[in-house]
Amino acid sequence: MSSRTWLHDMNPALKFILVVISMLTLAWFFNPWTPLIFFLGIVLLQFLFSRVNWKIWFLLMIPIGFTAIGYLWTTLLFAADTTGNVIWVWRGFEVTDEQWKTALSLTFRVFAFSSMSLLFAFTTDPVKFVMSLMQQLRLSPKLAYGVMVGYQFLPVVREEFILIRHAHRLRGIGKEKHAWQRLLGMRRLLIPLLAGAVRRAERSAFAMEARGFTGERRTVYYEPIGIVGRDWLMTIVIISLLTVSSIGGLLLS
Amino acid sequence: MVSTHYKKPMSLPVAKNTIIDFNQVSFQFPDDEEAVFQDISFSVQKGERVVLSGPSGCGKSTLLYLMNRLYPSNCDGKLNGSLQLWNKDAANYAPGEINARIATVFQDPDAQFCMPNVEQEMAFTLENLHVPRKEMERRITETLEMTGLTPFRKTTIQTLSGGMKQRVATACAILMQPGVLLLDEPLAHLDPLTAQEYVEWLDRLQLSRSLTIVAVEHRLDLWGPFFDRAIHVQSSGTYPVEMNPMRSSMNFPKRTTSIQSVVAFEACNISVRMKEKQLLQDVSLCLQRGEIAILAGPNGSGKSTFLKTICGILKKSDGHIQYGIIYPGYVPQSPEHLFVTQRVDDEIRFSNRTDDATIDDIMLRLRLDEIQNAHPFSVSHGQKRRVAIGAMLADKRPVLLLDEPTSGQDASALQELFHLIDERAKEGFAILMVTHDMTFAAAIADTIFLLKNGELTGRFENNGLLKHAEVLRDHKLASPFGACPHV
Amino acid sequence: MLKSWKLKEVVLMSVFAVVFAVVYLLFVQVGNIWSGVIGPIAFEWIFGIWFIVSIICAYIIRKPGAAVLSETMASVIEVMIGNAVGPRLILSGIVQGLGAEAAFAATGYKRYDWWVLCLAGVGAAIFSFAYGFLVSGYSALDPSLLALMFGLRVLSGAVISGLGGKYLSDGLLATGALRGYSISRDVPKKHKIKGEVIG
């Protein structure tokens, strides 16, 4: 089914803006329905228009579930607004219906935000995202390619970390017992790692400049990233979902 | 060596024009007390092939940085005197203008790239030059074809081996169609046959494009009669020039083996798999005490991977390793990871396993005494490697693994390295060394292991291997006696 | 604004961002689990970790914009790595960076003493708290709990990012790796003209 790639093919910068708009909108709602409807809608969208490995999706949702539970009981315990009808009493501790609603709302908000983030993460190629930020949102090429160098550095960080730890073990340091010693030992690991990063930054920058990179805007792209009709269609779908959940939430509560 | 003996008849100059001209140039790094260069003068003509030579740490890389204008602006160093490029003061060029005409391949194979795969990296280069899109496609395909990198077009650069990265970097430089090509020890990480091809290919390229080539190289013997002139880098004065430099390969003293019959180290059926890719397959290898073994093979065959696996840096998916109680010593291909102190001197003394006399001897012979107070991170490439080797030699580990210890070393450093390693072997240490330098290998090795596509394809007594021309060619190795490519 | 920046400085921020993005992500995992047990307050005492990159970069590079740019780049890279917090991290990155930047701007980008760094940590904490107030719905929480959270975050900003950042950068400076960046240029002057650092 070809529609299953629509979210993957969507312009990353546009997708990014949509995520930010949705989030800033949802932040104004304190009823449980708005985030819930939005969350379900996003899951549905993902189901229809993307190929997602749902097993991984659930695995990633688990820690988010923890955060959501944290929000639930903190809001119940420490709500600012304690008006409303008491619906539940336990050892002299009262929960009103208003409190319950706010708590649920914040909990669902965590889910709504996260589903949106996962949608983005699952359907977006990181490199294209940065290139699109540069091409559509006019991010400075200096920053964009700077970020690209950093991104290349990522797998290296892991390897260097292992190498440095190994080198330290090889040379007989790095066996601290106490927690605070280990914390200070972190410095011994971090500093060579950072020193390596500094040199790498310098060399990469030199190599880029040696290839004629000056940081000025480019006139041609080898792989131009555009916005096509279908992108606008997806935009309308997501904005409608946002509107429906906002209005629906207000009506239902 | 400071003379102008004879000239190639074909290169008789008809008023060549000078494109790089250093006149009384001095240069000093901001925090240093002494200048790297004091009133130096030399020049390079259009269409010339020049090699800069001089001992490791004398400032060759720094000179290249001055030529492509990365210094002084990027390091706040002090530059005095007149440095002209194409008869115009170098400081008067707009940013990027020089770099579109002078392409550079740097010494360090890592950290030369900013995009994920080869094609994107090449596109990045062309985008910088505002090349139209149709032309980009054509130029990329052409250059890949020419450099033999077509199969790697979509490969992620990070997963390439050191030598392959160096080739990609060269391809990107060529792609710019520059007037001048600066090469900083381009052969250091290439296997012998590839190095030979590289030289031949550079020769054709230079002839067809009338390119000017300025290279830094210690190992002139690999280049045959490629260069027109050798410029000897010194810290001051007008540089002496040698026309048509040629070197025959180095001579090392003869050594007798010191193998004892005790096994020092054994690896059985090592396999390494990474992301569905088999990097090593059933590699078994055994070293005895006092044995010096060489691990050789083409670029990307898995030599570095094997050493890393032995040290436990990479996880093996199968197999088993035995090396007694003390970890093997290890000098990685990028030696900086080893450094834990702030001074070269402390670095060598760190383990405290050796007496002062031995340490002083190591320092002196590896020429580290001149930089003993410098920070290990801020010395030249070859010096860093020697610091790491020195530290590991002083550590006195029964098994020593060296990943390309010979790369970037000048002739005298190689001689000292030869003696130091030989002495360690006599003391009963087992040494496994990766190198592309077949002359060095032939002189020092007791045994040579051959690796190809992640599989161990042969174990030879030293002099046994060199008789098998077929095997050598198959592993992209060259016999040290016929190493001169026919340019 | 970027005209006066050298490419190597921009790339430096980016690679630092990567090193710390990895650290951040580790802490997010830890924080997420903890926050199931003790609520959103779990993140507060380690919140300073999130500002450290902006403070280190500003301290090393000493140019207007270093704090906000580095924090933004760190967040973009976190998004590229892919995580459950997602693209909105970029927004919080910008806000936190602005907070730190405010402190450096208030001193006219002239002073980089330990207390300015702490102040930057505090600034980042205040900005990020205000942002959290809006986005995570803190307004629904009890003021006394909010005060506790706020206090913890400010403290963490000052200690972990301010002092911790200085401790790390000074260690790095001693390795000589930072030659050619403003921090090494200014050190000798600092000793000569007591306390006055020319940026």
Ligand SMILES: Nc1ncnc2c1ncn2[C@@H]1O[C@H](COP(=O)(O)OP(=O)(O)OP(=O)(O)O)[C@@H](O)[C@H]1O
């Ligand atoms: N950024 C720097 N700051 C201070 N000193 C430096 C810096 N870079 C190099 N040096 C010093 O300048 C000298 C020349 O270094 P350079 O890297 O140019 O040597 P090289 O001739 O290329 O050596 P090799 O053959 O080992 O690569 C060395 O002694 C080194 O310690």
Ligand SMILES: Nc1ncnc2c1ncn2[C@@H]1O[C@H](COP(=O)(O)OP(=O)(O)OP(=O)(O)O)[C@@H](O)[C@H]1O
């Ligand atoms: N992280 C990785 N993922 C996938 N493949 C990898 C990775 N690291 C290395 N390889 C591959 O493993 C092979 C062996 O690499 P290795 O660095 O061991 O080669 P090498 O023999 O040391 O080559 P060189 O002489 O060029 O240094 C290469 O083909 C390389 O592309």
Ligand SMILES: [Mg+2]
């Ligand atoms: Mg050099």
Ligand SMILES: [Mg+2]
């Ligand atoms: Mg290798």
